[in-house]
Amino acid sequence: MKLIDKMVQCSINGINITVEKGTTILDAAEKVGIHIPTLCHLNLADFGVVNKNANCRVCVVEEENSHKLLPSCAEKVVDGMKIQTDSLKAVMGRRTNLELLLSNHPQDCLTCVKNLDCELQSLAHELNIKEIHYQGEKMQHPVDLTSFGIAKDTNKCIMCRRCVTMCNDIQTVGVLSPLKRGFDSVVATAFHLDLGQTSCTYCGQCVSVCPTGALAEMNDSPKVWRALNNPNKKVIVQVAPAVRAAIGEEFGYEAGTILTGKVVSGLKRLGFDEVYDTNFGADLTIIEEATELIERIQGEKTLPMLTSCCPAWVQFIEHQFPELLDVPSSCKSPQQMVGILTKTYYAEKNNVDPKDIVMVSVMPCVAKKAEAAREELNKDGLSDVDYVVTTRELAKMIKEAAIDFKKLPDGNFNKLLGESTGASAIFGTTGGVIEAATRTAYEMITGKELKQVNFKQMRGIEGIREAKVKIDDLELNIGIAHGLGNARKILEDIRDGKSNFHAIEIMACPGGCIGGGGQPYHHGDIEILKKRQKALYDLDKSMPKRKSHENEMVLQLYEDYLGKPGSHKAHELLHTAYSAKERI
Amino acid sequence: MKNKILDMTTLDKTLLKELDAYINLLDGDKGEHLIHVLHKAQELFGYLPQNLQLYVARKLDLSGARVNGVVTFYSFFNEEPVGKYKISVCMGTACFVKGADKVLERVESLTKTKKNEISEDGLFTIKDVRCIGACGLAPVMTVNDKVYGKVKPNDVDEIIRYYRGLEDENN
Numbered sequence: 001m002k003l004i005d006k007m008v009q010c011s012i013n014g015i016n017i018t019v020e021k022g023t024t025i026l027d028a029a030e031k032v033g034i035h036i037p038t039l040c041h042l043n044l045a046d047f048g049v050v051n052k053n054a055n056c057r058v059c060v061v062e063e064e065n066s067h068k069l070l071p072s073c074a075e076k077v078v079d080g081m082k083i084q085t086d087s088l089k090a091v092m093g094r095r096t097n098l099e100l101l102l103s104n105h106p107q108d109c110l111t112c113v114k115n116l117d118c119e120l121q122s123l124a125h126e127l128n129i130k131e132i133h134y135q136g137e138k139m140q141h142p143v144d145l146t147s148f149g150i151a152k153d154t155n156k157c158i159m160c161r162r163c164v165t166m167c168n169d170i171q172t173v174g175v176l177s178p179l180k181r182g183f184d185s186v187v188a189t190a191f192h193l194d195l196g197q198t199s200c201t202y203c204g205q206c207v208s209v210c211p212t213g214a215l216a217e218m219n220d221s222p223k224v225w226r227a228l229n230n231p232n233k234k235v236i237v238q239v240a241p242a243v244r245a246a247i248g249e250e251f252g253y254e255a256g257t258i259l260t261g262k263v264v265s266g267l268k269r270l271g272f273d274e275v276y277d278t279n280f281g282a283d284l285t286i287i288e289e290a291t292e293l294i295e296r297i298q299g300e301k302t303l304p305m306l307t308s309c310c311p312a313w314v315q316f317i318e319h320q321f322p323e324l325l326d327v328p329s330s331c332k333s334p335q336q337m338v339g340i341l342t343k344t345y346y347a348e349k350n351n352v353d354p355k356d357i358v359m360v361s362v363m364p365c366v367a368k369k370a371e372a373a374r375e376e377l378n379k380d381g382l383s384d385v386d387y388v389v390t391t392r393e394l395a396k397m398i399k400e401a402a403i404d405f406k407k408l409p410d411g412n413f414n415k416l417l418g419e420s421t422g423a424s425a426i427f428g429t430t431g432g433v434i435e436a437a438t439r440t441a442y443e444m445i446t447g448k449e450l451k452q453v454n455f456k457q458m459r460g461i462e463g464i465r466e467a468k469v470k471i472d473d474l475e476l477n478i479g480i481a482h483g484l485g486n487a488r489k490i491l492e493d494i495r496d497g498k499s500n501f502h503a504i505e506i507m508a509c510p511g512g513c514i515g516g517g518g519q520p521y522h523h524g525d526i527e528i529l530k531k532r533q534k535a536l537y538d539l540d541k542s543m544p545k546r547k548s549h550e551n552e553m554v555l556q557l558y559e560d561y562l563g564k565p566g567s568h569k570a571h572e573l574l575h576t577a578y579s580a581k582e583r584i
Numbered sequence: 585m586k587n588k589i590l591d592m593t594t595l596d597k598t599l600l601k602e603l604d605a606y607i608n609l610l611d612g613d614k615g616e617h618l619i620h621v622l623h624k625a626q627e628l629f630g631y632l633p634q635n636l637q638l639y640v641a642r643k644l645d646l647s648g649a650r651v652n653g654v655v656t657f658y659s660f661f662n663e664e665p666v667g668k669y670k671i672s673v674c675m676g677t678a679c680f681v682k683g684a685d686k687v688l689e690r691v692e693s694l695t696k697t698k699k700n701e702i703s704e705d706g707l708f709t710i711k712d713v714r715c716i717g718a719c720g721l722a723p724v725m726t727v728n729d730k731v732y733g734k735v736k737p738n739d740v741d742e743i744i745r746y747y748r749g750l751e752d753e754n755n
Contacts, residue, residue, distance in 0.1 A: 174647025180656045182714075190641075190648030191634045197587055198648075584590070584638065584648045 010081035024052070025061060025072035025083055036061060036085050037094060039101075039123055040160030041073040042209055044526050046461055047510035048483065051165040051209075056158060057097040058123065062090040069093045095127055101158050102129065104136030105212075112156070112213040117521055119211035120158060141186065146194035148373040149202030149218060149366040154186050157214040163187060163206035170510065171484040173316065175200045175584075187214075190584055198584045199319035203312035203484065203508040204366035204517015209524075217366045217518055220387045221397050227358040227387070228271040235358045236346070237267050238338045238417075240278040242364040242428030242513035243391045245535040249520040249528070250395035251405045256531030258539050261410025266398050267362075268411055276342065277413045278361065279420030281334030282427040282436070284341075284557070285309060286548035288331045288574055290441040291565040293503055297474070302326045304479070304494065304501040307433050309333040311371035312508035314578065316484050321491050322580030330575040332384075334427065335361050335368055336377050338417055339384030340573050345561050346416055354382055361388045364428065364516035367508065376576060390518025419553040422453075422543035429533045430482035430512035431458040431465065434505035438469055438478065439547045445471050453546050459537070461511060461530070464489065466501075479504035482512055592635045599628045600639070607643050614644045618654055622661060631662040659713045667702045667709040669747050671695075672726045676715025679723040683737070687723050688712055690737040694744045707751060708744075 009018045012029050019028045029036050040056040042049065054074035061072045064082035069089065084090055102124065109115050141154035159178070164187055167176040175198045179188045189198050207215045227235045239260075248257040267275045293305050308314060308328040317324060332340070339361070343354040361368060365388075371377070372385035389397070398405055412418070423439055426432030435458045442450045457467040458478065463486040469476040479501040481487045487506045493499040509515045514532035515522070522528040540546060548554070562570045606624045610617045621640055626632050632655055641651040655661045659672075673679075673688040688699065691710055697703040699710045718724045721733025725743075732743060 168647070168650070174649055177647070177649035177653035178657075179649075179653050188649075190638070190652040191589070193587070583642070 008077050008079045010077045010079070010083060012083045013085055019077055021076075023077050025070065025075050025077055025081075026059060028077050029061075029072065029083070029085060034085055036072050037123060037126055038073055039098075039119060039158070039211060040162065042162050042165070042524050044510065044524065044529075046526055047170075047515075047529070048463055048485075049166070049170050049209075049510060051160070051162045053161055053165075056101065056160050058094055058101075060090060060093040060097065061085045062087045062093070095129065098123060098127055098129060099132050099134055100136075102132050103134035104138055105158070106138065106155050113151075113216045113219070114213035118213060119523060137183075139186075144195050145218065147196040147200065147202065147218070148370040150195055150200065150204060150207060151216050151218050152195060153214050153216075154188065155214075156212045157187055158212055159185065159187060160211055161187065162209040162211065163215055166205040166209055169485070171201070171203060171205055171508070172488050173199065173201055173203070173320075173484060176206060193584065199315075199581065201312040201315040201319070201484065201508060202367035202370040202517075203316075205509060207366060207517045208509075208515070208519065208521065217390050217393065218369060219393065220369065220389050221393045221400075223387050224360050224389060224397070227360070230358075233356055233358045234273045234352055235271070235360060236274040236276060236342050237272040237360045237362060238276040238278045238281070238335065238342075239263055239267070239362045240335065240364055240368075240428065240513065241282065241425055241536065242516060242519065242532065243362050243394070245428060245514060245532045245539070246364065246519045247391050247395055250392065250399075254531070255528040256533075256535035258535050261412070262405060262408040263362075263394075264413055265408040265411035266394075266403055266405060269403050269408070270397060270401055272360070274342075274346070274414045274416075275411070276338055276417040277420050278334045278338055278363075279424035279427070280413075280417045280551065280553060281336075281338035281341075282309075282424035282433075283419075283421055283548035283551040283554050284337050284574070285331050285334045286423060286433075286436045286440050287554065287565050288570060289329050290437050290444055290549075292329050292331065293437065293441055294444060295566065297502060304499060304504050305329050306503075307437075307505045309427065309433060310367070310507050310513075311365070312367035313484065313487060313506045315367065315370070315581075316487065316508065317491065318578055318581040319583050320488070321495065324491060324495060325578045325580065327494060328578060330571075330577065332377065332574055332576050333368075333371065334424075335363065335371065335388075336384045336576070337574050339372075339377075340379060341417060341557070343379065343382055343384065344573060345557065349416070354380075358387070359383075359385045361385050362391065362394045363388050364391050364513045364519045365509075366390060366517040368518075376579075379573070391516075392518060392520060395520070416553065417557075419551050420543075421548055421551050422540035422546035423548045424551075425539040425543065426536050428513040429536050430507050431460065431480050431505065432512065432536065433507075434458055434478055434480055434503060436548055437503065437505075438476070440549050441476070442469070442471050443547065443549065445474070450547070461533070463510075476503070477501045481505070482507045483510045484508050589633075590635050590638050592639050595633075595636060595639060596629070603628055603640075604643070615646050618644060618646065618651065619658075622651075622655060626661060631665050633663065637663075659711060662709070664700070665702055667707050668751075669707055669727050670709045670711065672711045672713045672716070674714075674716050674718070674722070674724045674726075675712045676719065676722075678715070678719035682722045684723040684725075686737045687725060687735050687740060690740040691725070691744070694740060707747065 039058040042051040052073045054071035059072045060069040062084040139155045144152040244260040306328040339359045347354045369388040423436035435455045465480040467478040511529045641648045695703045695708045
């Protein structure tokens with residue numbers, strides 16, 4: 001085929017442009033710098049996420065030859081098209097469609113969880129909606145607050161189906177689907193079950209793409225406020241790696257600004273008694289996980305070993321592949337490790353009754369809320385972690401307390417569980433956990449110093465990646481997947497005996513924790529995710545120590561308390577087991 | 585199964601065997617045949633209770649939400665038990681402007697049954713359906729496979745009487 005056959009010509013607002021066949025009007029307009037408002041459209045193509053099902057009709061433009069309004073996100077350019085994005089017909093068409101969406105919307109913006117962070121609200125502003133000419137019958141669905149992770153308010157749903165795309169096509173979890181038709185149509189779970197009764201993993205990707213307040217995290221900040229105001233409680237907090245790379249976005253910083261020191265100061269100002277670093281838990285996880293991997297390789301036990309720090313991923317395998325539960329590492333996640341050590345190691349050292357400790361985590365994740373609530377993750381009836389707030393919730397708490405975040409000095413984590421290495425910093429991005437584990441496994445196996453700590457072949461954003469690492473005469477085959485749909489492919493290979501990996505890292509969210517369901521909303525801007533990822537690798541590079549087993553506080557912990565990696569006590573406190581669950 | 589309505593062990597084993605046999609004969613990606621399988625399941629069981637939908641989902645390797653989405657999209661499928669005679673009143677535009685709502689009202693009052701419900705004697709299920717493609721005969725109602733055109737509310741009395749009569753004959 002000649003090049004010319006592959007190209008089509010059109011004009012947009014009088015500007016002539018030649019584009020490849022198959023280009024949408026929206027993409028063509030962007031090429032000539034013309035902005036068309038969109039709502040249901042979502043394009044994170046580098047992560048394999050695209051939602052363009054032309055549901056909301058907000059992106060309509062006028063085609064002058066036919067005088068038709070076309071949805072620009074889905075309609076492809078045809079030779080000779082004359083597009084007007086700013087004709088009266090196009091402008092009014094957009095407005096009418098948006099007004100219709102607003103006609104049955106609750107419009108409780110002032111008190112909505114998404115106030116000032118809502119795409120529907122921004123669009124009403126952008127399109128200068130000052131009056132809604134239609135009054136629709138308001139929906140009266142009960143709000144689902146039954147799960148530990150996600151709050152679902154169907155009344156605010158505009159049926160854009162981004163969540164459906166995420167849940168079904170990207171994550172292949174399949175909990176959300178459009179039910180019924182016409183006016184009765186809703187996005188819901190099978191049989192309108194409570195989310196807590198389904199096989200939802202609480203990955204929160206539906207939340208991170210929802211343009212309105214229909215899907216949000218469960219709000220746990222009131223419980224944290226109460227604990228902070230209880231003089232009889234020691235309230236201790238930990239902060240996950242990906243939080244420090246994203247929270248700045250809530251305060252006007254450029255995406256990818258690392259703000260560890262300010263977060264620590266902010267938490268101290270909020271009144272937390274000790275501020276610990278989940279990165280400490282990450283270093284500890286690596287030592288336990290590397291020990292387990294070596295044991296599994298040398299003892300010819302079950303391989304591959306899959307990482308287990310991501311709670312959404314753990315839920316996924318329990319519901320979807322219950323026959324493969326011997327594959328994940330038995331290590332608890334860093335969050336749970338820091339939690340249990342606070343209630344044992346810290347409590348014993350400081351002579352505090354564990355009953356008087358309230359352990360709070362700040363996580364980029366909503367699944368961490370559900371993880372903290374898991375029944376088996378406790379000791380003597382006390383949960384390892386009591387409350388989890390997301391990056392977004394912490395930002396709101398800081399604002400609520402009228403703390404001027406930008407003016408906060410840089411604080412330091414408290415001792416005991418506060419040191420971290422570069423290896424733990426990259427836990428927050430896809431590929432980071434396995435790179436950190438490889439650094440430690442290498443030195444554990446060979447007893448020699450690993451000079452080159454950067455494993456570039458493990459980095460990137462492709463959905464499934466592979467790497468081979470020579471460790472003496474062992475060639476370690478490593479797999480990496482992010483996004484649960486990609487994880488499914490890897491698991492199917494394992495189930496069918498087609499996998500030759502030794503170790504596989506899986507993170508449920510596209511990009512890893514940097515793209516977690518509890519992070520500041522990216523509103524479809526993929527550059528934000530890339531900047532957060534780069535920030536974590538830069539942080540790793542800037543650290544004096546870059547191998548988990550060099551973390552002195554972790555070494556001290558083994559010496560004082562746990563014995564050696566993989567010891568009986570380590571197993572009792574830092575490891576767990578998984579149980580088969582149903583798929584609904 | 586924690587949720588009782590989803591307990592699949594209460595489904596009739598003989599009918600399930602027949603459904604399994606049907607599914608086993610399907611070629612290729614079984615999920616592609618969802619609608620056929622649902623037709624068969626409804627033919628066997630009379631309706632598609634939630635546990636049966638979940639059973640189909642497992643058999644075809646689909647999510648429960650996907651199956652439930654398809655079942656609730658098509659008015660042909662019933663999630664609740666249906667009466668011996670399924671009365672569908674077309675509420676498409678043509679039928680509606682010609683008074684289909686009055687027809688439905690009469691059907692409801694004569695059978696003492698609300699739409700989407702089954703009458704106490706188990707004889708009738710009332711449905712309001714979207715356009716059934718017989719606009720020339722508007723307003724239209726169907727009883728099982730029989731189509732009644734240009735129905736006036738008064739005609740409904742006779743239609744209902746006819747089906748009640750059939751029952752009396754059978755008894």
